[in-house]
Amino acid sequence: MSEMKYLLFMGCTIPYRLSSYEVSARKVLNNLGVKLVEMPEFNCCGLPMDIVNHDLMLTLSARNICIAEREGLNILALCNGCFSTLNETNKILKEDRETREKVEKYLAENNMSYKGTIDVKHLVHVLAEDVGYEKIKGTVKKPLNQVSVAQHSGCHILRPSKYVGRDDPENPTMLKNLIKLTGAQCLNYAGETECCGNPIIGVNEEIPFQLAREKLNNVKAVGAQALITVCPFCHVMFDANQSRIERAFNEKYNMPVLHYTQLLGLAMGFTQEELGISELRVKPTIF
Amino acid sequence: MTESKTIKNDEMNPNFKYEMSKIPGAERIMLCYQCGTCTADCPISRFSDFYKPRRIARMVQFGLKDRLLSDDHLWLCSTCYACVDHCPQNVEPASIVRALRNMVVKERNKMPLVSRELATSLLKSGYIYAMPESRLKRRVEQGLPPLPKTNVKEIERIFKVTGFTSLLENAKTFEKVAK
Numbered sequence: 001m002s003e004m005k006y007l008l009f010m011g012c013t014i015p016y017r018l019s020s021y022e023v024s025a026r027k028v029l030n031n032l033g034v035k036l037v038e039m040p041e042f043n044c045c046g047l048p049m050d051i052v053n054h055d056l057m058l059t060l061s062a063r064n065i066c067i068a069e070r071e072g073l074n075i076l077a078l079c080n081g082c083f084s085t086l087n088e089t090n091k092i093l094k095e096d097r098e099t100r101e102k103v104e105k106y107l108a109e110n111n112m113s114y115k116g117t118i119d120v121k122h123l124v125h126v127l128a129e130d131v132g133y134e135k136i137k138g139t140v141k142k143p144l145n146q147v148s149v150a151q152h153s154g155c156h157i158l159r160p161s162k163y164v165g166r167d168d169p170e171n172p173t174m175l176k177n178l179i180k181l182t183g184a185q186c187l188n189y190a191g192e193t194e195c196c197g198n199p200i201i202g203v204n205e206e207i208p209f210q211l212a213r214e215k216l217n218n219v220k221a222v223g224a225q226a227l228i229t230v231c232p233f234c235h236v237m238f239d240a241n242q243s244r245i246e247r248a249f250n251e252k253y254n255m256p257v258l259h260y261t262q263l264l265g266l267a268m269g270f271t272q273e274e275l276g277i278s279e280l281r282v283k284p285t286i287f
Numbered sequence: 288m289t290e291s292k293t294i295k296n297d298e299m300n301p302n303f304k305y306e307m308s309k310i311p312g313a314e315r316i317m318l319c320y321q322c323g324t325c326t327a328d329c330p331i332s333r334f335s336d337f338y339k340p341r342r343i344a345r346m347v348q349f350g351l352k353d354r355l356l357s358d359d360h361l362w363l364c365s366t367c368y369a370c371v372d373h374c375p376q377n378v379e380p381a382s383i384v385r386a387l388r389n390m391v392v393k394e395r396n397k398m399p400l401v402s403r404e405l406a407t408s409l410l411k412s413g414y415i416y417a418m419p420e421s422r423l424k425r426r427v428e429q430g431l432p433p434l435p436k437t438n439v440k441e442i443e444r445i446f447k448v449t450g451f452t453s454l455l456e457n458a459k460t461f462e463k464v465a466k
């Protein structure tokens with residue numbers, strides 16, 4: 001098997017407010033023999049700009065892809081939003097000649113040109129497809145047999161399926177399988193593929209709070225002891241905002257929300273401290 | 288929404304649907320047959336009385352450009368892409384909403400305050416947030432590699448060549464959209 005080496009695309013939100021995701025991801029990937037190369041240069045993937053100017057998003061995104069092409073490495077994104085933006089841009093530029101010509105013109109301002117030589121993957125795809133379930137299983141030293149959790153894959157690693165197309169968007173299984181490898185039980189619940197609502201929180205809090213409340217209710221109803229996420233935006237919605245949601249609806253959840261890499265890290269035998277568990281707002285007491 | 292429910296003849300711009308169908312992602316607007324799958328599966332529509340993707344598709348077909356561009360509910364789409372995956376006609380309602388939002392910015396000089404803030408930071412530093420010094424120090428303590436730097440000159444050029452620099456300078460902003 002060829003060496004597993006990727007260009008790490010961390011995005012803006014993880015270094016800004018969720019270093020626990022970065023810290024734990026680096027630990028478990030290293031333990032699995034996945035080599036991460038730092039971006040030699042970076043700009044935001046472009047996602048937040050899509051709603052105001054699609055061409056701006058495409059060009060910002062394409063610039064990052066060009067950097068990865070120069071390095072000769074596939075991109076590994078930890079954030080659903082970064083993955084979706086870079087992957088969509090990559091597919092559009094590969095398939096749509098007219099758009100490609102336009103974006104090439106913009107890139108030329110910076111003496112860059114798109115080649116179409118790399119692939120973009122999310123952490124979940126790298127773990128499920130490239131590392132493989134067998135190898136991950138081999139690194140589990142302390143199976144979490146006593147724990148039951150639920151997963152929230154988030155929208156942007158599933159849809160739109162015409163660009164993502166890796167997992168089943170109606171019944172996603174990758175994250176569930178990855179969770180089961182840790183020894184934990186992964187419980188099914190109502191509305192698993194529903195959106196967390198975070199993308200519109202800047203203009204309206206009410207609807208995202210309603211959506212997150214529904215999710216937390218559904219997850220709690222099946223007896224999950226924690227919710228597992230793989231996206232910084234989903235995580236912020238359920239963890240950092242949980243106490244505000246509790247207050248807004250007069251509910252009590254006390255639902256810990258872990259990055260998948262923290263769950264896997266615990267099963268690998270890393271300490272809570274090594275995985276940034278104390279940085280979570282809702283403290284897990286089950287591990 | 289305070290506007291009248293009656294649509295007047297002179298509000299309808301018959302060319303608008305053609306204008307829209309030239310925009311990437313919105314090409315198939317004329318194929319919408321109003322089945323309502325998008326609205327039924329839209330998480331936002333469940334909580335908003337006004338944000339309905341089927342309705343937006345119909346308004347585009349009717350050429351109600353003015354009503355569409357002056358309705359802030361456009362900014363409630365959370366880009367979950369359920370509508371894109373489920374539309375039996377491959378209309379891509381979310382892409383149509385994106386095209387309309389882009390049009391609001393370009394033709395009405397208006398964008399959400401949060402978008403202007405994120406864009407301003409991106410233009411200055413490559414990141415959508417201003418990374419505080421304390422966080423960069425903390426990375427060193429945690430043994431994390433330094434954050435990748437940005438070539439600000441190149442970002443400036445991208446903003447300029449896509450026409451966004453002037454849009455950003457002149458945009459009026461709004462803060463909240465009621466559901």
Ligand code: SF4
Nearest residue numbers: 319321322323325374
């Ligand atoms: S699902 Fe497609 S065809 Fe049906 S109403 Fe929505 S946009 Fe129109």
Ligand code: SF4
Nearest residue numbers: 329364365367368370
């Ligand atoms: S992408 Fe937007 S319009 Fe489509 S279902 Fe999701 S929130 Fe609704």
